[in-house]
Amino acid sequence: MRKMIIFSSPIFLGNLLQSSYQIVDSLWIGNLLGAAALGAVSISAAVIFTILSFIIGINSATLTVLSQRTGANDEEGLKKSLNAFVFVLGLLSMLLGIIGYIMAPYILQWMGTPQSILPVASAYLKINFIGITFLFGYNFIGTVLRAVGDSKTPLRFIMLAVILNAILDPLFIAGLNMGMEGAAYATVISQGSAFLFGIIYSSRKKGLPFTIPTVPPLEEFKRIFKLGLPSGLSMVAISGGVLAIMTVVTSFGETVVAGYGAAQRMDSLIMLPAITLGSAITSMAGQNIGAEKWDRVRNIAKSGIILILIVSVTISMMIFLGAEFLMKMFVEDSETVQFGAEYLRLVAFFYPFLGINFVLNGIVRASGAMFQVLVLNIISFWLLRFPLAWLFSAIFGERGIALGVGASFIVSSIIAAFYYIFGRWNKIDIFEREEKNGQTGEDST
Template sequence: MQKQHDFTQGNLWKQLIVFSGPIMLTNLLQTSYQFADSLWVGNLLGASALGSVAVSSTIIFTVLSFVIGLNNSALTILSQQKGRGDEQGLKRYLNAYVVMLTIMSFVLGTIGYLSAEHLLRILGTPESMMAAATSYLQINFIGMLFLFGYNFISTVLRSLGDSKTPLRFVMIAVALNIVLDPLFIAGFGFGIEGAAYATILAQGSAFVYGLLHVLYRKLAPFSIPAWPKKKEIGLILNIGIPSGLQMAVISAGAAAIMSVVTVFGEDVVGGYGAAQRLDSLVLLPAQALGTAISSMAGQNIGVKNWSRVKQLAKYGVLYSFAVTFLIGIIVVVFAQYGVRLFIREEASVAFGTRYLQIVALCYPFLGINFVLNGIVRASGAMYQVLALNIISFWVLRYPLAALFSKVFGDMGIGIGVGISFLVSSFIAFLYFRFGKWREKELLV
């Protein structure tokens, strides 16, 4: 059995490093999961099939973002219950989440399956890709329970202080997907549908294994599902909805910035796309640290140990700043080589390199956002975090990218984004220091 940590006592610095490490590796594996999918489809089926997967993945990512938002709310409630030592409360809310997420996965899966083609048309999917993209998307919606399930089990274990066991589930999913993709795509001749079948089979296997493993080892107090009380449903929705909306704000903000990029033509779009792929990799440590901090803070907030929460914030900011600063230096030096992994066109490489070298210098400030917002989120102040995200993306990042691009041309996109990281981290600090999030009474 993996050790579950009580973060309300012990060496906080050591706990932070040991607990966040497996989460970083888990996030890296999940990114490689998507990378392997695209690699097999692109090489075995060609550019059109890869385009179909890319368009469909936009919709899947939106749903996944909502799932991540709900899981953030679960992390908040369950970690506070763990910190309080309230076993019955933990069991009740765990049951409530199981019931609500199961119903939600079936509802979303059914709606998604029936409306897949309509959603793809809204995105302007080319007619030549429509049939393949629809099939791929529908099969993924059939496996919605698996997507919800194995993400939720991982969240539950992290809220209890176990970050190593979820890593095992993701490793199973990644390994199966790498093996099943070529087998189903080319071996069985299923084409793009084979890629979708491989995905849901890999996720399904990880979910079933994870569920059986948790039940057998008694790692979490799961019980036979029963209809939750109105109070439990109300609390879950009260923090789950704004938590889900946070992810929607982030997704929409990213799309808005893309509208600034497209003004400069396909060379800049290509370079930006390559830079974003690298961005998603290099920021994984900061994102993982935010998840770890949220779970650790939740346990301490549950017992009102504010001095330890303050210490955790200090350690988290220092750790995040050091890691992201080091990564930023590496990116500045090797940006061109990284961009060339994805594209070859010189004009695109030049823009992608410039963009990364500008933005990388501001990575540490974005890392501060992840840490401080993670602590505020752990208190249950979801609407406040939602407001901070709206400010970050819609008041700062998008307008600044648009403004500076008019002044400095395409180079201004990176300048605007980088400055937004700096300013939003200052705003996050001000709210963390002076905001009323500590007064939030989640469990009464």
């Protein structure tokens, strides 16, 4: 429990800083350039997140493979897998940047972006696509460091990016009179600096075997896509499920949409402990699975559930008591505040179940059961959360949205627990073919 808290704390702070990154960006743009510019940034940010979902999901396979390599003390295997991930993910991010730069205005038009803000939104999005390799790069290095047991160093990269962005935003936007393009360049420079610092620090100080990437063996390609493809599709399933729920929300009008939007900003912060612990547990369990210490894996699951229940219940009580105050931080309209506060109070009772889901899925993901996690996410969002939100809202009206979402948390956690107890996730061996090849080589010798 103590190690779990120490290891996950820097990850939590890093996630918190990542969230503040967008908030700080929005504050400068909104105050210096106005509401229209802020709207353009919001639309562009949604595009970047949606397109990156797949590649970020593939990146999560890095944590599983490298943590198991570390746990098994397989230095040569770590170097080989690291090279393969750098090659594949680097190539994907560059291709994504090129395609995104060319398609940016067409994507925005397809989304129905108002003509008045289309030019600035397009310029902002294009510049962000130029630097998308930096964004992905420093997050990838952070993932690698966590896989080998270092959760503190990635916090430095994120902190550097956040501080630089906070300084460069007003300088470029107003000082150099670059407007929206200045905000985009500030973001790219900040992320590029963090990426460069991350490569130098992790190579020289941490001794990570980063080299100039070469074309990896076929077996490494297969392993990455066998684990990464379902993980990437999980992210797509999640982001698509969130958009589907929005179609239920929009049916109740502007007040409910505004209240739900403000509540979701709080929701994203409330879920940070669960997301953080899930990531930390994947790394810790992965190392112990690699070392074949299954008793410790079970202890990690037990400690993780106890910890997330303590944290979630505490947060739920705070949200229930302070829902109205929290909503007034974002909006002033009384009806909007009323709906948002009621939504938060209702959902607050169900956060502990969501936490259990993250913990158990983190353990399962550490074994390499990416396809199973994909199935669990499809069930969670498409067979439970969206249908239940629609059904309960049809029965109970607008407050049924929260009840449906909360009910899905309960059922999802039960399904996750059932698979953790009875599933065969602990029989998966992601290096099985490699071992067979090694045995064949010994026999032939």
